[in-house]
Amino acid sequence: MNQDIFEQDLINILGRNLEESRMIDDKMEEAYARIRQMKGSRKKGGRKGKTRTLKRVMTGISTVAAAVVVAFTFCAVNPALAEKIPFIGDLFTRVQDVFPFGQVPQEEATSLYSGKSLENGGQDAGNASGMEEESPYRQKVGDLTITLTDIYASNQAIFIGVCVENEQEFPKMERFGENGPQILQVETVESYSFRDDKKEGCLRTVEGKFEDSHTFIGIMRIDYSDINVDSRRYEEMVKEAEANNEPLPVVDAEVYDKWFDKYEIPETFGMNLQINTVVGYLAEPIKPEEMGTKSQEELEQMSDEEWEAYMKSLPAEWYAFPNSFENWFEEGSWEYALTVNQSAANVKTIAINEVNEEGIGMESIELSPVEMTLNPIEPADRMIFAVALDKNGEKIDFGSSNADELAISGHDISTVYIYIFDYDEYMDDIKGYFYGKDTGGRSVREILEERALFRTTVNTEQ
Amino acid sequence: MSILVKKAQRGDTEAFIALMEENKMTLRRVAYGYLQNEEDVADAIQDTILDAFEHMGDLQKAEYFKTWLVRILINNCTRIYRQKQKIVSINGEYDTGVYENSDSDLEFKEMIKGLPEDSRIIFQLYFGEQFTTREISEILHIKENTVKSRIHRGKEQLRIEMQIV
Numbered sequence: 001m002n003q004d005i006f007e008q009d010l011i012n013i014l015g016r017n018l019e020e021s022r023m024i025d026d027k028m029e030e031a032y033a034r035i036r037q038m039k040g041s042r043k044k045g046g047r048k049g050k051t052r053t054l055k056r057v058m059t060g061i062s063t064v065a066a067a068v069v070v071a072f073t074f075c076a077v078n079p080a081l082a083e084k085i086p087f088i089g090d091l092f093t094r095v096q097d098v099f100p101f102g103q104v105p106q107e108e109a110t111s112l113y114s115g116k117s118l119e120n121g122g123q124d125a126g127n128a129s130g131m132e133e134e135s136p137y138r139q140k141v142g143d144l145t146i147t148l149t150d151i152y153a154s155n156q157a158i159f160i161g162v163c164v165e166n167e168q169e170f171p172k173m174e175r176f177g178e179n180g181p182q183i184l185q186v187e188t189v190e191s192y193s194f195r196d197d198k199k200e201g202c203l204r205t206v207e208g209k210f211e212d213s214h215t216f217i218g219i220m221r222i223d224y225s226d227i228n229v230d231s232r233r234y235e236e237m238v239k240e241a242e243a244n245n246e247p248l249p250v251v252d253a254e255v256y257d258k259w260f261d262k263y264e265i266p267e268t269f270g271m272n273l274q275i276n277t278v279v280g281y282l283a284e285p286i287k288p289e290e291m292g293t294k295s296q297e298e299l300e301q302m303s304d305e306e307w308e309a310y311m312k313s314l315p316a317e318w319y320a321f322p323n324s325f326e327n328w329f330e331e332g333s334w335e336y337a338l339t340v341n342q343s344a345a346n347v348k349t350i351a352i353n354e355v356n357e358e359g360i361g362m363e364s365i366e367l368s369p370v371e372m373t374l375n376p377i378e379p380a381d382r383m384i385f386a387v388a389l390d391k392n393g394e395k396i397d398f399g400s401s402n403a404d405e406l407a408i409s410g411h412d413i414s415t416v417y418i419y420i421f422d423y424d425e426y427m428d429d430i431k432g433y434f435y436g437k438d439t440g441g442r443s444v445r446e447i448l449e450e451r452a453l454f455r456t457t458v459n460t461e462q
Numbered sequence: 463m464s465i466l467v468k469k470a471q472r473g474d475t476e477a478f479i480a481l482m483e484e485n486k487m488t489l490r491r492v493a494y495g496y497l498q499n500e501e502d503v504a505d506a507i508q509d510t511i512l513d514a515f516e517h518m519g520d521l522q523k524a525e526y527f528k529t530w531l532v533r534i535l536i537n538n539c540t541r542i543y544r545q546k547q548k549i550v551s552i553n554g555e556y557d558t559g560v561y562e563n564s565d566s567d568l569e570f571k572e573m574i575k576g577l578p579e580d581s582r583i584i585f586q587l588y589f590g591e592q593f594t595t596r597e598i599s600e601i602l603h604i605k606e607n608t609v610k611s612r613i614h615r616g617k618e619q620l621r622i623e624m625q626i627v
Binding site for chain 2 (some may be wrong): 026
């Protein structure tokens with residue numbers, strides 16, 4: 001037996017599909033049932049048997065009532081704060097160095113509040129009294145003033161400039177990467193004029209930076225794919241199936257299409273944004289081992305059972321999200337009514353509609369001044385991964401958790417090279433070449449050309 | 463898988479469950495490499511599913527999903543293994559439990575048992591799950607060269623045992 005056959009045997013045997021195991025399947029089903037129960041509760045802390053849920057003020061609020069709340073908070077702005085209002089214009093430009101998508105076009109954005117004047121084309125210019133502190137986009141609850149400064153909407157997402165000012169000093173917050181963004185997260189209730197339900201309990205991330213110990217500026221990006229799906233019919237079906245003790249279908253593409261409804265995003269629509277909690281991540285969180293009275297030495301000598309007992313003795317708050325050990329947070333109700341207008345400038349969808357004999361290909365790419373979304377064609381029985389290079393052969397990285405949404409800032413995308421790989425092959429091997437794996441003297445581009453299941457070149461200036 | 467990771471990260475529970483089902487065999491094989499006991503494997507997988515769901519929002523890049531998931535699994539396997547070792551030291555014997563074996567499962571399990579203990583998980587990740595040596599070094603927090611040398615040494619040892627020239 002030669003070496004290749006020996007290694008192939010190892011691959012065949014160690015990679016073999018094992019027989020079904022009732023015990024393992026039952027345990028997995030138990031876990032799924034617990035996860036379904038957790039749905040609706042917060043992701044973080046949900047499993048710790050959290051005893052505290054986030055306060056949701058006025059979740060059942062109607063649009064009319066919302067207007068009253070806006071008016072009330074409008075009047076409640078603290079005049080004393082007005083004297084020290086910072087200049088918060090050009091926010092998109094000011095956070096471009098740390099925002100994962102880079103530059104959001106300030107010139108295409110609608111200014112909601114600049115800290116200087118509302119009379120130069122702000123969305124609320126007609127309603128404003130002219131006093132800069134009095135704007136429905138700037139609201140104060142407790143020590144926290146949250147101002148929505150700008151809004152820009154492309155064909156793919158909404159970008160909202162957010163300034164959070166704190167009368168107290170913010171604690172030192174975590175930074176993501178050496179030169180990466182700092183974040184605040186906001187727990188929101190959102191309603192959109194094109195749908196008749198409310199999206200409750202959304203956790204949106206505002207990525208930006210702390211300008212000083214009292215001021216954070218950043219951008220909240222809301223992807224359309226996050227607001228154009230209605231899962232209510234699916235949830236009803238799940239409830240019914242559970243009540244009748246029927247098995248639930250695994251959600252594959254077919255089931256997804258059958259039970260989830262999709263909304264068309266209109267060019268102009270209304271949006272009500274209610275922020276209920278603002279959360280930051282402490283740069284120096286208090287770890288479980290730092291909470292008790294035991295010394296480091298005593299902790300290290302603990303058995304697993306003692307450690308488990310120690311963990312159970314921790315305050316109930318530690319099991320919640322957010323909690324004061326790991327987070328800074330403020331609760332309240334900051335509510336805003338916005339009009340979203342999709343900008344048509346430099347926005348286009350380029351149809352490709354190419355497919356290989358295996359059914360793998362590209363349907364289209366969507367372009368905006370901020371991002372490029374790849375829309376690959378994936379066969380039902382095969383997982384794929386798409387990679388795009390710019391005109392200079394540089395990989396265009398993704399800007400969000402969606403690997404098909406690429407941040408184009410700093411790239412020449414007049415020509416884009418797209419490669420599609422088998423998902424596992426990409427994960428297990430090919431991606432390593434982007435992180436310094438030995439190419440054997442060849443260029444990464446050559447390897448991509450050779451290994452791609454599908455490749456195409458797109459001229460975006462066509 | 464990328465569409466499922468994306469949906470799961472956005473809170474789609476069913477997409478998350480579909481992801482776990484897609485990775486079920488990897489979870490089972492890797493856990494078996496550590497624990498070799500069906501009940502423990504089942505516990506490790508259950509804990510891994512719950513941990514992964516809880517921390518799905520922390521996953522920075524969808525393309526790291528599989529290595530991230532396996533890292534969580536290995537943490538759980540290590541914890542369970544340590545607990546079991548304590549029980550063994552008290553009771554004097556390790557209960558391997560009842561594991562229903564088909565012929566093909568038997569071959570897999572025999573192969574796992576036949577591997578040198580310090581290379582077992584590395585072999586499973588490298589040959590069984592097709593991770594690169596660099597990814598294995600990240601998953602196990604050991605040097606890439608250590609991964610390579612254990613693969614080499616383990617193969618030599620296996621060849622001798624199987625009388626392969």
